[in-house]
Amino acid sequence: MNQTSTTYGLLAEYDSTHGIFEACQKVRDAGYKKWDACTPFPVHGLEKAMGLPASKLPWMVLGAAITGASLAIIFMVWVSAFDYPLNIGGKPTWSIPAFIPVMFEITILFSALTTVFGMIWLNRLPAWHHPLFQSIRFERVTDDKFFIVIESSDPLFDQKRTQKLLEDTGAIKTEVLEA
Amino acid sequence: MQTAAKITDDMKVPSKSFWHKMPIIAFMLGIMCILYWVTGFKADPHRAMYGYLFAFICVLSIALGAMFFVIIQHLSRAGWSVVVRRIAEFAMWTMPLFVVLFLPIAFWAPDIFPWSHIETGDVILENKASYLNMNFFMVRSAIYFAIWLLIGWWFYKTSVGQDQGNRQEDTRKLWTLSAPAVILFALSLTFASFDWLMSLQPHWFSTIFGVYFFAGCFLAGMAFITLMLLGLQAAGILTKTVTFEHYQDLGKLMFGFTVFWAYIAFSQFMLYWYANIPEETEFYMHRLQHGWEYVSYAMIFTNFFIPFFFLLSRHVKRNKLGLALFCCWTLLVHFLDLYWIIMPNYGAHGLAEGAHPPHASIHGNDLILLAGMLSLFIAYVSYFVARKNIVPIGDPKLIESLHFENA
Structure with missing residues (x-):
């Protein structure tokens, strides 16, 4: 429990739109709520793959x-x-x-x-800093890489099991983000 | 990605479909209605010809709206609309029907249009006579039809020609010529509305009138196209080709033009109301008395508030029943709008001092003739639908259209 208090969440990296699309469906079906997908450009249909509700x-x-x-x-x-x-x-x-x-x-x-x-x-802006910026790999989100981040505040979050899930979705790399 | 268009639907209407019987059924219905109208014409030709002008403009406005839709798709090089464009092309290339239907108006024009016989001392009409005279009126009407026939024929022929394949370079020609076409269309539509509608009240003038008529035309055209697509899908045709994404975009266009119509209608009204100059307020004075005031006030709700709030939500635009209701409503209130423009002029010109024009009333004969002309129009369109490819299968942007999704 100690660890979750200092962990912001888990970051998983994918190298194709197809990869992140399927990964999002798996994370959605696993029942996670506090997570997001970051892509260099809009991916059509990703909001459905993520199971996002209609905008307010x-x-x-x-x-x-x-x-x-x-x-x-x-x-x-x-x-x-x-x-x-x-x-x-x-x-x-x-x-x-x-x-x-x-x-x-x-x-x-x-x-x-x-x-x-x-x-x-x-969009929770303006925000002057975000834990995602700690990751050096994440810089390529504006270039050619696709990311999923699952926050530790999600009730289903468990570092080992969530990491396993992300690896099973075909992530090429996962990393822990400090809060 | 996809290299070839994947169309899993039939591109032609199946031979057993109801749509094959549609042309003959609609044609018979149309002829019956028109024959019924002729009995009313014999009783009172002057009143009946006002109804004829009303019915003619109603149905023509649908075809003109469809024509504008086709031109604007080429002008903007649109990809999403390819699968719905052919229906608009059918509706547009009904123009020969309107040439025939216009003949009675040309023949009875001196009876319909009050400027044809100027009373002595009517300085306004004497000064307008160089424009508003029978010969020039006929020449102008011929020019409008020549433009519409030319645009309709060429855009239809070129698009259908692409179905044979290997004619993809024609798309570039369609894009290029859509620019002059839209200019010709705008000018001809504006002047046609001046000549056939505004000149019914020849002392009055409104520079925005053409835009007002155009807004209604486009709404009617879009509503008709959407209803045709819904009708085809109800018969099991095009069910995989036309999706909710296309319906949502058609709905968005209609929603936008509902607001545009109201914006233009109010712009016209407010400037005249504010200035309060008798020769300008004449149009609204007629329509705020003798029973027409109920129609005028009702139209604020029927033509703007009700359709606006009804179609505001995207769920309605993506719901077939909701969209069908909206389209029927839009066509009905568009016809009401044209009735409100034309009919108050009946008997209003050249009245003796103190006399007032006839009270607001709806003649069954006007509606029967409208149903008749609408049936002939539907017969013409469904004749194409039953025989031609109902999707432009040779269009290079077809794949984009098939996979189109709203963001």
Whole structure:
């Protein structure tokens, strides 16, 4: 138990998209939850091989869009019809058509900002350091190597058995990452 | 990777399929509907010809939407859409049908279009007469059809020619000529909408009107293509070739254009509403009185909010029933949109002071004629479907399309 407290996880290296694809399916089927795959480029279908659930981002964006639209319309009605009514071209102060362009823009603004910052937040960024960077082999993840990392905080994690599993998936090298 | 296209489906509709009976059934239905409409025409030719124009524009807009889809796929050198493109090519090359269907409109044009007889003292129409006169109108209509026949024929012929194999260099020609084609298409569609729709209210003008009509055309075309694919798959055809990935992309395009339509419709409305100049607000004044106001307000929901929220989720775009419902709804509300553009003009021009145009109403005869023309159109398309390859098997990007996946 001592060891797991100082271990971040196990890193396994693969040298092909095919290799990591099959390895991901095996890790997924073994029931691990806290793990990730790192590749130099997007591998089609890898999210299914990893068993990742659908992203929560669309729901966050929908919430932001509804918030933006409501805020814009409430604010404009309050300003134009209650707080400081002005006669503009003889139109009623409650002129919804005039509010729609602003409403649209605020909706888009809230949605776009939520998409970008929500994506960054869901990716747990910004992070100034990560245990993966200890590995010298891992540097090739931006070049030509594929990696799977299983974290020690996963309930199924057991250094020996997890290492065995990763070797069985055809990893060309496994290594222990310190926390 | 794959070196040859792996198509496990039949490229032709099996001879026992229902789709072989479709052309004759649809044709008979179409003729019956049109014969029924003729009885109404005899009773009131003027009203019936408004219905004719409505039905004609509805069905033509589907073919034009399909034509734009084909052009834009070549223009963007798209790979994903190859397996669905042939259906659009069939729908596009129905243009000869529309030449025939246009003849009654050409013949009755002086009766349909109010600018054909200018009342004395109508300075606006006197000044517009150099453009809005019968001879020039006929010449322009002929030019539109010439452009559409040319685009439809050449893009169809070249694509089908590739099926014979060894014609892959034609793809480069399709890419090159799609650029001038899209310019010609945009100009002809815009001016056709000015001539056939906007000039029904000849004092009024809107520079965005062509774009508005185009947005509806593309929606109708895409909805029709998707329904055809769903119909073919329901009969067990193309089931392995067209996947949920293709449906999702068709859905995305339709979703985008639902928003685009609303954006353009609102842009047109808001500028006129804000400026509040009588000659510009005329269009909306007609449509916010005499019963049309219910249609106008309802369309905000039927044409935008309901389809928008319905198709927002990707699960609906990847669900055949959901997508089929959306396509039927989109076609219906597109027809409603055209009805709302055309019909309020009936009886509105040249009224005596104080008189008002007829109340909003739906004539059964208009709908029967629409069903008739739609049937003729479906007969034409399914005639191709039953005889030709339903996927462009010679297209060099076919493999990419077969393996296409949304990221």
